[in-house]
Amino acid sequence: MCSFLHNRRTSENRKIDKFIKSTIYNARNCCSYYNYGRTYNNSDSNDDEDNIDYPIFLEWVPFNRFEDIKQIGEGGFSKVYSALWIDGKAKYDKQDDGSWKKRESEPIRVALKRLNGSQNISVEYLVEIEKQWNYYSTMIRTNALKFYGMTKELETKEFMMIIKFSEKGNLRNLILNYFNDILWEDKIMILSKLSHNLRKLHKLDYCHKNFHSGNIFVKYNKNDRKEYDDDYDDDAIYISDFGLSGPSYKQEANNKVCGVLPYIAPEVLNGEPYTLFSDIYSFGIIMTEISSGRPPFHERKHDIGLSLEICNGLRPEFEEGTPEIYKKLAYKCMNAIPDQRPTVIELFKVLKFWYYSCDNLYYYGEKEKFGYKEKVIRAMFEEAGKKIPSISTPYEKNPDAIYTSRMFTFNSYQNPLIPLLLFHI
Structure with a gap:
């Protein structure tokens, strides 16, 4: 024994x-x-x-x-x-x-x-x-x-x-503190590895349910980039806190959801259950944050009004100069119709190809996938990267823009159902 x-x-x-x-x-x-x-x-x-x-x-x-x-x-x-x-x-x-x-x-x-x-x-x-x-x-x-x-x-x-214990900072703080130092190559690396780890979670048929930049831990050093191998076994990205976004003493009723409002998929705000595609929507929101250097809807109250606008199609903005192929992929992730979003496998394959197109170790130039050759993708992100040092990221946050998990409940008399803030601990 x-x-x-x-x-x-x-x-x-x-x-x-x-x-x-x-x-x-x-x-x-x-x-x-x-x-x-x-x-x-x-x-x-x-x-x-x-x-x-x-x-x-x-x-x-x-x-x-x-x-x-x-x-x-x-x-x-x-x-x-x-x-x-x-x-x-x-x-x-x-x-x-x-x-x-x-x-x-x-x-x-x-x-x-x-x-x-x-x-x-x-x-x-x-x-x-x-x-x-x-x-x-x-x-x-x-x-x-x-x-x-x-x-x-x-x-x-x-x-x-x-x-x-992780000495890594979360992605939100990384963007806040080092945005002007992060090359587009690095942004794509982060997203590619993030999609790889989300793929591992979805392979178990688990939804994260609270996927946002505060639950993603990143080790980033622009002067010491790790080799980006096919197995992705380095420890550059950690995902935390899936499934545990609510209070531990009770199971919430079907008309309640816990999370950070700007990252919650519109179908969930409409009272539908979480699915794997709900995480993909959150991934798209994270893509806007990585582009702009600012948390989504930082200037807005995170209230019923914002919920309604999200359900009606409002999405966060991208920074000027963001490559069109990047915005197109993010918008696809944020599609209002869940099954019109890419699967995490599809997302990972695209982001991996983009990263290989930008990285000297894997760059061949003429290889073509998803409608673009490597050299075209590389040129797009290199051009966008020239603007990063001059981008101004300081922003004024609305005091009612809240980026910690809260509980929302749904009003069954509204159509679509709009979440009402129940409490915040």
Whole structure:
């Protein structure tokens, strides 16, 4: 019997204990473990958690095993803290007989995501957490933030997810702080890798449901661009917080939705359920943000009036000089009719070709896809790039333009249904 099955710690919540134990039993049966083709040995090396073998399972960690806890972020329904995990992630080496032997682990910096109101966490919300785990554990070679376990804050009794700490800033802050330094080649690189990771999520038939630039983490250094290989296994982009945009203590009725208003697809504002195409709409909104350097509808109140205009076809503007092929693709993503939007696979293929057209490593010049040769695409983005240093990005934000998740409810007496702001935590 593997030693990691004998953890007697309890969350004092039967549903959460059962969930955590299920991940441990799966690990025991060798259903899932990290394997990057490098086996841990005792030689002196710089191997870290991303290039050794060890079983994947969640841990219940007492809150007193964390030190130096500092709040680093806040969303509509959760707060995020950085903390030093004294014990670090438990790691085990697989032995020749199939058993696992625990090895020493070191303290690591992690992020703790507090789930507001989770003292009475709902079954439905726990299902969403399980989806997060399923994604993280099956997509270990992609760029999802790693999910280590759960803990409970002593004072509030609210549950917290333990995830990998990322020093990356989110995409919104990257655009805000470095817009004039980001070449069009880099914009396309970011979008291409983002579409690749969204493809991994959609492959599991999961909708993100809260896809916006604040939930995308980017490592960007214009002087140290990583090789852009076919597997996209570098860690340039992280997607976070899918399925967890609402309060943890209840499942919302069909006439309610949580999110950031400018990124919510019009059919969702009209009371229809989220689909994979709803995420594609949000992707199109992100494309406008990357073009303009400003959050969508920053000058507007995020209220009923804006919702109505979105349902009637209003879309964010692009910066002057944005290539027409870029705007055409973004508008296709933002089409009011969901099935007229591209699939994430179609989106990824186009963006990948664009990136290859702009990057010297892959550029051939005469290759043609999607109606354009590489040299034509390259010329379009190079011309647009000349204008970036002179673009003025400072903007005045309306105090009622809110970019954290909120809950909206729908008025069933209106057609189309228009969301009314219910509350904002």
